[in-house]
Amino acid sequence: MTRRLTGWLGELLITAGVLVLLFVAWQLWWTDVTAERVQGRLVQTLTDDFGSGRAGTVGHDEFPELGTAKAFAVIRVPRFGADFARPVIEGVGRPVLALGVGHYTDSAAPGAVGNFAVAGHRTTYGRPFHDIDRLRAGDRVIVETKPTVYVYEVTSHEIVRPWQTEVIAPVPDRPGATPTERMITMTSCHPKYSATQRYITHGRLVKAVPRAQWRLADWTRVEG
């Protein structure tokens, strides 16, 4: 009887171990597979929308996975690759961040005075900001909306604790100050596979180009 019980216990423990390994495989590998596919399709939907008579925002009628969220921009970072493009969606909840880069709802709109603040995964779920630590001052971050394409240049980065919301203030790191500049802030987790800190990259708007005059190839050069 005892032997039988220990046999069952052993099988249960082995099963638990296999379940944990399966979860790790799902988290580290499968979420990238599925999220990259869905994010690529969302970028394509947005791009088609920008080039047509449609509104310029994509909701669940065009892209059911969005639920109540709305996608409204495409972010391009030439340092991450010439064809790197991810959708930007309103809000920073978990379901949104599985579909792309999330916009902090209370922060400024793209190109507006203040701070256009976005969050993205560093690892898993398509990891849009995996290489955020490779960005250097002067690197471009391009935010495409339907009417206008905004080009930002990276100015600085910092590593903070998760509760330091001053990094996404209208004037970064000076909460309460009145903004005069047009900034962008990207947040992601740090170090990789950890949530103890946040990697923050700031940038400044250098150019706003009407869609009719936009040529991506003019802006994709990466220095060094």
Add this chain to the structure above:
Amino acid sequence: MYAALWRVLPGPVWLKVVEALVLVAIVVAVLFQWVFPAVADLVPFNDNTVG
């Protein structure tokens, strides 16, 4: 418990193997599609936001 399961599966050995593989595939599919996404919401290492 797996020995008991093996005995319950009908047919010759090759069919039992196929049946066992199908069962494993079903379990993995359910885990990947529904269970793991729900569990992932409860673990903290996917946070990228401040606030």
